[in-house]
Amino acid sequence: MRILHVLDHGLPLHSGYAFRTRAIVTAQQGRGWDVACLTGGRQGERQARREEIDGITFFRTPPVAAARSPLREWREVKALRRRLEEVIAEWRPDQIHVHSPVLGALAALPAARRFGLPVLYEIRAFWEDAAVGNGTGREGSARYRLIRMLETRACRKADAVAVICEGLKRDLIARGIDGDKVIVSPNGVDLGLFGTPAEPDLSLAQKLGLEGADVVGFIGSFYDYEGLDDLIAAMPLLVERRPRARLLMVGGGPMEDALKTQASAFGVAERIHFAGRVPHQEVERYYALIDLLAYPRKAMRLTELVTPLKPLEAMAQGKLVVASDVGGHRELIEDGVTGTLFPAGDPAALANALADLFDRRDGWDERRETARRFVERERNWADNVANYEPVYRRLNRKAA
Template sequence: MLSWEYPPLLVGGLGRHVHALATTLAAAGHDVTVVTRQAPGALREEYAEGVRILRAPDDPARFEVHDGDMLAWAMAFNHTLTRTALRAARTGDYDVIHAHDWLVAHAAVTVRDHLDVPLVATIHATESGRHQGWLPHPHNRSIDDIERWLAAEASRTIVCSDYMSDEVQRLFDVPAAGIDVVPNGVDALVWSPRPRAVAAARRRYAEADGPLVSFAGRLVYEKGVQHLLTAVPALRERHPGLRVVVAGDGPYRKDLESLATEGVTFAGFLTGHHLTALMGASDCYVVPSIYEPFGMVALEAAAAGTPVAVADTGGLAEIVEDGVTGVKFPPGDPSALAEAVGSVLADREHARRVARRARRRVHDDFAWPGIAAATVATYDRARADDARRVTREAESVLATTSGRAWSAPGGCP
């Protein structure tokens, strides 16, 4: 597997996804190697949780990211990632390359060609989707091109929802037969908060008698946090003492802080028990995304036992059943968001029933062993597709050679 993030280096949900998938595959008896970025203080190579991990250090030349333009940095990263992956290839017998998103595309195709094994690509999100179909700068259009190229080079493409399947078909002309929908998984036990940690989070973030609402994620425009912040005054008017905690970091943080009113706390980037405790301490967890391919964080909050209110968009629309496992509101509508969250806070007994049903669904439908098994099925299809391609190419060469032989001068073979 190739990924630009992996614990302890985490940027968003992709790194958590790759870690859970890799370790679950390893626990099922598969040999898994993850090649990723070097994290400060982390070992260059190690075996952890059954997974062989190789971390590619940065080359001496530094490429800074300005205004979201990651292309120069990504190209430099792919050089060092490729060298590290080829070093792994010398000591392993691999059946498939699995690339996670455009940031590893060049390394993935290079290693695929070197090993002559099929390439599977997971498209976690698209540049077009992140910008609501608008690609304003040359680097946005280049990323879109790299995503299209990766999808074209892959033997099979994995997406996390029917919504993303439709998007990849529409944007990149990938046939539906070449796409497998495999949802993201959640380890319900990992997201079960400790009672003492929940109590501590409650003391830290909530007022004595007021409800606590939370959000966690990368602070970028498409996550829709601005709409949650706009809804805060109306929520506090209806629910005195209400507080909202925004956990996470990102390029949009300063803009969001400028929108914040009384009752809002920016907690910064939280991981592990700190994030789980915040979710468990909350009376409602909000996912106000404008664009959301899946919405794994909604399932993580549900696993923590917290009622969720989500924007009715993308993958969120598929994984949350309104009034049954959560509540929905139209994306980009602060008034509707306030109504949805308010309905959760106004009827605590109904909210608890919804939360219990959601937690059961996480356990039944999104456990990692099932997700890993579905991913292995994609690997098997990729290998079968690749074998058929090789056979067709061999037959074509044979037919061409045979045709040339029979057309020799004098009619002799």
């Protein structure tokens, strides 16, 4: 079976999107399938139109000339379609597996039809909701409604649809998409790459001022929807109960300056260390210093529908997870069993949840082991990738 993944971007860029792709492709290669990837113009300029990275073949689409929206997106779709038709003729795939955003589907559907190939369209998040979450869009705007319409149309035209969680599937069914054509391929962890927790680096702990501290951490992107302002607001309340509490923030993003200003205004700046972005291969060193990982996402369409990857990585690293009770978290975390949930948007509840866990360390080992088993059993990419096989085989028989 030869599968061509059509992507917005991929390695060597580092993002949750790129790492999920790598996990999928690596697991599929492990099953003996021939797999390659085609990235769109948003990947940026590359020296070669075909290259190998981490054992994965990547075909590249050159970037398009700069233009204002929607001309820019129209050019990107046209360029990706032309490049896809070239790659299909050269590489001869059996299956097109195109990943959101919907621009990829708009390019892949007509190209695949020209060559008589089936299309599986995978949605990791609705583009219109992601724009709202990132602060670049407004729910209900003309642009929002247009993208939603294009997304729905792409799902109707695709031979099959994959989503990363039940929330997205329910939303598509409510739009009139046949539930029988939608499969759930949930976020997972590549335990071969991320499944062995590192030992704490005492020199790094000393450098960051975390020796002997009760360490709360966040590792990820600093977007507004992550609710990190609630985490900062919780720190003075947590320190009242746990004077040795410290917060380690690893990553960066649009909210970084505002969060630093907030930390100073709340009088807890000296208890919060902003480590900045770190190389992906260094992330495990920071996980090793953290006792509790906090994910205080705000309640909105994006977070209610979409399951994040980071809590699963934390569980794989043997860490305790504290998260807001939005729908995406409830789909991953069983309160009191694999993690702790608190009411979204409530810094006091977050502080109490963190403090209560620090006060009851005797139950940590059992919860860590339970959460780790959940990832191994239900969110391990080596097993999750099997969800695609019956769909591929059905579509290929239909196309034959």
